[in-house]
Amino acid sequence: MSTKGHVIKCKAAIAWEHGKPLVIEDVEVAPPQAHEVRVKIVATGVCHTDWEYLHGRGKGMKFRKFPLVLGHEASGEVESVGAGVTKFSPGDKVIPLFLPQCGECERCKSTKTNQCRKNWANTQMGVLADGTSRISYQGQQVYQFIGVGSFSQYTVVPDTSLAKIRSDAPLDKVCLLGCGVSTGYGAALNTGKVEENSTCAVFGLGAVGLAAVMGCHAAGAKRIIGVDINPDKFAKAVAFGATDCVNPKDHCKPIQEVLMEMTGGGVDYALECVGQPAVMSSAFESTSDACGTCVIAGWTETEGLTLQIEKLLLGRTLKGTYFGGWKSAHDVPKLVDAYMNQKLKLDEFITHTLPLDRVNSAFDFISRGESIRTVIGLWSRSEGPTEFRAPVAPVDDVNEFSTTGECEGSK
CATH class of the missing domain: 3.90.180.10 (Medium-chain alcohol dehydrogenases, catalytic domain)
Known part of the structure; x- marks a missing residue:
């Protein structure tokens, strides 16, 4: 019927x-x-x-x-x-x-x-x-x-x-x-307009951040530095195109200073994919003072973002992005085509698959920092739903992303 x-x-x-x-x-x-x-x-x-x-x-x-x-x-x-x-x-x-x-x-x-x-x-x-x-x-x-x-x-x-x-x-x-993959990928390609042979830093290596790494790699960036407090995400970031990975907790100074030293004056492009005001400030300050571009892709309702205006006046650019700048109905089918033509990764983002009745487990994975993306299947198959997990070590709190190190493991 x-x-x-x-x-x-x-x-x-x-x-x-x-x-x-x-x-x-x-x-x-x-x-x-x-x-x-x-x-x-x-x-x-x-x-x-x-x-x-x-x-x-x-x-x-x-x-x-x-x-x-x-x-x-x-x-x-x-x-x-x-x-x-x-x-x-x-x-x-x-x-x-x-x-x-x-x-x-x-x-x-x-x-x-x-x-x-x-x-x-x-x-x-x-x-x-x-x-x-x-x-x-x-x-x-x-x-x-x-x-x-x-x-x-x-x-x-x-x-x-x-x-x-x-x-x-x-x-x-x-x-x-x-949502997530399109947002990060477009943040690099559409909003940041990352250039060939440039140097980039991506703050946060969740789904949006890994997609931003993928976008920087697609644009031909020569150096892509992934920044995250969970080192177990670094191998995944390298698979998406990162050339270096940095844990802020391994350093005794703010991460923007670490990146300044690593790049001899700052990155050409910084992409913030965490959604925390402190990280946004660090990302902005990690860019080259003459012509660096910082793109804010992380969503937050938290107040407290502060910027030193003189650092903007010297030549930096600060941008925001929503859905990666894509014209949604027009561009999403093109992104699907890119995936089908093996020009864009999707499978690699999926760390768990669950049925609808286990959706709360997906929220638990997020709160413990144990997933990149969980996909919920809304319709059960006769043999029953399956679950697979790629190991991603937990962090203490999904909302905490320190930009100032604690000298843990620093040398």
């Missing part, structure tokens, strides 16, 4: 309140309205932003709405479309987008930004264009994280927040292009 036009009952992981584990519930997903698409989610990555929304205590905490279906880094298949939808058909393979691209506004037509604001205010609050969510539990509205809500077997998104991809793409891999 066709599900088109009918409410679909399915499983979803609901966050009922801040800081508490997600609960697997039976939810109802309403049919798509005009210019909306209902998507069967096949796989979803668990991003640090999901963890931060649930557990973080930044200034945005007072705006958080519950109950909520988290998840925004996903892939799936179109189940049905609402009135006026012309670019998607049932069965299409797609990647939902937390950053829309309407193609009609001034920002979409500009070559200087990817910041489309179609339905932006509503999706940031977890609802669609009419101010409501399509997901409910026993008659109660359940919000969709940044307009996606991919920790649900089905979800509904605006047709401007969806990318159609090639039919042979493996959904359990390309889901990562919905």
Whole structure:
């Protein structure tokens, strides 16, 4: 029996309140309205932003709405479309987008930004264009994280927040292009515009940071220095293209001074992929004072970023990036093609795969620093879900990234 036009009952992981584990519930997903698409989610990555929304205590905490279906880094298949939808058909393979691209506004037509604001205010609050969510539990509205809500077997998104991809793409891999990998890779290529034979430093070697390393390598940088307090991430960074790796805890001086000495005056490009004000400052100060560029890719709601203006006036450039500068609906299919043509890595980011009912384990891995990316399979296979783990040693706190060493192991 066709599900088109009918409410679909399915499983979803609901966050009922801040800081508490997600609960697997039976939810109802309403049919798509005009210019909306209902998507069967096949796989979803668990991003640090999901963890931060649930557990973080930044200034945005007072705006958080519950109950909520988290998840925004996903892939799936179109189940049905609402009135006026012309670019998607049932069965299409797609990647939902937390950053829309309407193609009609001034920002979409500009070559200087990817910041489309179609339905932006509503999706940031977890609802669609009419101010409501399509997901409910026993008659109660359940919000969709940044307009996606991919920790649900089905979800509904605006047709401007969806990318159609090639039919042979493996959904359990390309889901990562919905956020983290695209962000880091684009931070280097699009926002930083890393040049051939340049020297780069990447702060933080999680998924975004490793993707930034990959982007620097693709741009032809001659030296790429990975910076992280977890040395067990260094081998992975080298596999992505890093030439050197540095642990701030191995030094008695601030990491920016270490990098200045290593490079004889500072790096050409620094990419901050942690999301901490202190690290942002260190990344900026590690660049060459004459013409260095620092790109901030890490998300934070924490205040406290301070910069010495004279260091900016001498010639440094400070940039921010969102979704790596990609025009979402237009560029994500190209990134999928790059992966399929073996020009972009994805498999190497995945350290765990889990079924939906173990999504809380994925949050535990993040809080202990034990994963790069966990992919959640929303639909069980007959032989049961599998889990594999690549060893990444834990750090004490996922939110702590020291930029001033403790002389541990220094010589």
